[in-house]
Structures are given as C-alpha cells and as structure tokens.
Amino acid sequence: MSLHSSNNLTLALDVMGGDKGPLVTIPSAIMAIKQMPNLHLILCGDEHIITTELARFNISPQDLSQHQQLSIFSTSQTVEMDDKPAFALRNKKDSSMRKALDLVNDGQAQACVSAGNTGALFSMAHFVLKTLPSVERPALISSLPTHDDDKHVFMLDLGANVFCDSHVLYQFGVMGSVMAQQVDGIDNPRIALLNMGEEAIKGSDHIKQAALELSENKAINYIGFIEGSDIFSNKADVIVCDGFVGNVTLKTCEGVARLVYKKSQSIFSQNLLVKLLTTLVKPSLKKVFKSMNPDQYNGASLIGLRGIVVKSHGNANSSAFFSAIMEAVKEVERQVPEKIKHSLEQGLSSQ
C-alpha cells in the first residue's frame, strides 16, 4: 500500500512542542499535506501563533475555514520542556500536547505527533490512551543504522520504563517484532535481548527468563543475546532491553559520535594539507555522524498503547518533524496497535 493512496487519514499535531515549536512544526505540516493529498492535520496549539505562522505560507484564516487538509484546535496552554511529568498531567489539561492525545482517544485523529517534553508525553499518553489489553507497559522504540546501508535495527525500550521484569521484556520482543514486520516490512524479524555477553549463562535472572519466554513463542524468531558491540552489526532486526539501559545506550551513541567528530576535527587541523583536504571530506563525515542520532531524524514511537504516538526529537528541524509525521502515517496504515494486540494474544494462546 502506497502512502499516497491513504483515505481519511487524520493526525493531531502538538504544534507547540519542541525547542522551536511552530517555527518547525508548521513548515513540516505544510510539507506533509503537499505530499499526501488525503492527509488531514489538526494543528493543536495557540491559535494566534498558528495563524501568524500559516500566513507565511499564504494561508489566511479565511482559507483555513474551507481548507480540506488543515484545521486548528485552539489550546490555551503549552507543556514546557522542563515541566515535571506529574505537574503537566495535573495542570496542563488544555495544553497542545494533551489535546492532541485527547483527539486520538476520542477517535477524531488516528495518531498524535509531538516534539515536546518526553516525560510529560509518556505520562499523558499512558494516562489518556491507556495500554492495549494484555500489554503491561508501553515502550519507546526507534530504529538505528547498521553497517548495511539498507538495514535498520529497532531498539526498545529507549526510556519509557526504568526497570522491566521478564514478562515486560518478553512483550517488548513481541511488540518490536510487529514494528519490524509492519513498518520495515521484514519477514520473520530476528529478535535479540541486549546482554553482557552472548552466552546463555550471562546476565540477570529476569533477562534469562525473558529469553525463555521469547524462545517458547513459536511466532517469534528469537535469536538469543546480543552485546553492545553488535548493536549495529545487522545481526538482529530488533534489540530488546529495559528503558534505563536503552536510554543510556542511545545517549552514549550520541556522545561517542560527538567525541569522534571532535577528535577527528582536532587531528585534521594539526596538518595544513590534511586540513585543506578535509574541507572536501567534511560534508560526508557530517552525514555519517548525523545518522548516529536517529531519533532526531526519524522520530521514536511510543508503542503498546491503544493509539499511535510518535515522538520527534526536541531539537528536530522541519525535515525531522516531517519524518515523524510520515512515521505516524505508516503506523496508522499498517494498524500497528491492532497487530500488537493480535500478536500478544496469539502468544498467550500458544503458551
């Protein structure tokens, strides 16, 4: 199914979220509706700011009242990047983030996209949309690059849960398998658990128990443990870990990429000839390092909920937020929540 053939596709955008808010989200929205004539976007946020920003694209309030693809849902509050999740949940009930989620819950939108405060988005999404039946915990999932340019690896949980017991890890394996199948079109995706070593005796009891549960579900292609050094080796399509480890791992990738880039610059600048030559290589190098911060470009998804929520990076630019919108479209078209529900129920009945 091509993205362009979708009918009646409606997404709710948290226009105010992210470091630059409407300056990034509105141009992304315009890009998205231009590319998909059947896409309708509900822009949740401050009406005055949104209309001002839309005017830059020659869309007047009058145009908007008859617009087939854009509408505004006016909200009076914004979740700030430093709002505590519990505070936002209690006190920001008329925020752009909350309303975007409410629209999904009410069935007026099929997915929500936000670049706002991650913790607040988790809490609100969990509270508003609730988990799917039989899902214990939602997870944050994103895809990382691998040595093979055409292949990605999904990793979850990237920080929605601090600790995950064995059954939660098992469920993440099943949910990741659905994402890899539906979103990346991989048949029989290879599922691995992130561990200290590849040997079966390594790791904590709950990881060993999760390994057992995954290997007992015949619908899952569980391939065993994987080490940190092999995350990018294209040995697995989905890597499962708890949110603490996932968060630290993802941020470490960002840190290493930044360090290597900085060290390269400093080494190159020590030699005039190399320095001159490097200016030619620099754009290519930059491209490599950028790909190491994938959630900034593709967005991450909060899965296991009764609705679709895609989180774009706080400092996403327009093309990154556009990618997050497209990710949400894909998940709607592929009916990811329904498939996750089905796969977990299948797993239960096969046990």
Add this chain to the structure above:
Amino acid sequence: MSLHSSNNLTLALDVMGGDKGPLVTIPSAIMAIKQMPNLHLILCGDEHIITTELARFNISPQDLSQHQQLSIFSTSQTVEMDDKPAFALRNKKDSSMRKALDLVNDGQAQACVSAGNTGALFSMAHFVLKTLPSVERPALISSLPTHDDDKHVFMLDLGANVFCDSHVLYQFGVMGSVMAQQVDGIDNPRIALLNMGEEAIKGSDHIKQAALELSENKAINYIGFIEGSDIFSNKADVIVCDGFVGNVTLKTCEGVARLVYKKSQSIFSQNLLVKLLTTLVKPSLKKVFKSMNPDQYNGASLIGLRGIVVKSHGNANSSAFFSAIMEAVKEVERQVPEKIKHSLEQGLSSQ
C-alpha cells in the same frame, strides 16, 4: 614518585592469557624490564613455550637462572577463553592465571596482570584475593577518552557485577575517587552517577539512594547524575554505574566507533577524488577510532580486592599489554588497595 625509582617491584604475569598468549605477553615483559631496571617479572605459564619465546630475545635458560628481572613460574594448565568461570575455578588450579593470583596472595608478587578470560579472572581473583574489609563487591574500572585530549574519565563497574544495590554503587564512587586521585593525580575528583537524566527525580530508587549516600560523604566530590551523551564531555572524572550498564555502554562505544569508521569508508569511497584524499587522512582517522576502545590499550583494573589485578584486553598487542603492566606498577606504587580501604573506613566513620 617516578616509576623508575621503584624498589623491589615484583609483578606476576599470566603469560598464557589473551588471544596470542606468549607471542604478545613476552615481548611486553621484555619492554617493561628494559624501561624499569628495578622491576621484576614472574612469568607464569608453560616453561617450554616461555623459554622458546625468550630465546627470540637472546635470553637462554642459563641466562634466566641468574637474571635479576625475570623468572619463570612453571604451570601445567591454561585457562581457555571459553572456559566457564566456575569450571576454571574448580579445575584450573595449576593454570598460569591462578598461579599469578596465588603469588599475589602469598606476597611474592605485588600485582597480577592477565589478558585472559575475563569471567574466569574475576572469579579466581575474588576467590583467591578476597575483597578488602568493608568492600561489598569488587568492580572493573577503566578510563575513557574525553573531548579534552589531556583528560580521561574513569568508569566503573564495567562488568564485574550484573546488579549493584545503592551501597555497592556508593562504594564504587569512593573507590573510583581513589583511583582518579592516585592513578591520574586529580585533586578532589568529580564523581557522577550514570542515569537516564540529570534531574534528581529520574532513575531507579537504588540510584537515588546511592546519590544520597555519596552526597553525605564529605570526602567525596559528588556532582550528581550524568547522561550517556555526557560521558565524554569532561563533566566528571569518575562515572559510576552497575556492571550490566557499564558493560553494555563500553561495548556500545566500540560498536559505534566501528560503525562510524565503516560508514566513513563507504562514503569516502563513492568519490574518486575524496577516495584519494582519504588515504592521507586515514591514519589520523584510525587513531581516533582506536582511542574509542580504551581497555584494549590501557587495561582495566579489578578494584576492591586485597591485591592488585590488571586485566588487559584479550586481543591486546604488545604495546597494550605493556600499558597494562605499567598500570599495575602505578597502582602498586600508589598503594591503591590501602587507599581504598582507608577511604571507605573514613566514609564509615564520618556517617
């Protein structure tokens, strides 16, 4: 105190350990004794193999009997890289690894250096040397590069313990502080706990409790939580985490560095001019990526035990194993175990 002024310094080397065994460890030993006239090395391993290897350096068995700096401790067994720790502990009592540790325990050597099976070395070292009084768990510590070429950051635990409770994390903070002071000569080292965010509300209960314990010890300069993206930012001198997270993080660094290197190569090779220019830049690039795998070059230390044990990487080359020997020398001279014992006792009495 200069390394060269040491008197009566004796180390026990597990000559058979590592992927290449004596082919790497013997040349490193020769380098070390040449550089330090007061260093004595006890070469633990297969006597025949050792004498054959020494002959390549024109040292005959006759020379050896009168040698001031080298002696052989003949052993009949070798711990293989795939031996299970429990198996090695039970069945390899006459191995080069075990005997090197026994020599430290008997007071015949002041430290042990091995590039052998990590799990077996942990188990044997823990069993033979025991932890220092009041130390709950030993930890594996190593230093990583930072953005500042002159500064390193110590990280522990890198894999000796799967899970660590709050008091163990607290003790790691104290032990790391001693290492940074004694080995790197840093006054009042900045100690941080690795976490999912910098805010005090983030992370698990045992991390929050460890933060409390560290901040209550006035002899420790505890600076708070640090995220994965800031490991290399020179914001902390010591980063504390449990062995699972530390192991995954360290291996992820290796994985990212390998990925970035591979991606750069592939991008560079797409353009003939860039490809030609890259050959000039390549050695510099390689240097950067090598520095991302520090335990391969500096060795890692198992601390919290009553003796000094330095672990060199399994595929260490001669210069890496030489660095591990020098690391052991430094820890002997700075009396790291005694200082750790003292610091932990001080912490106890100040509570």
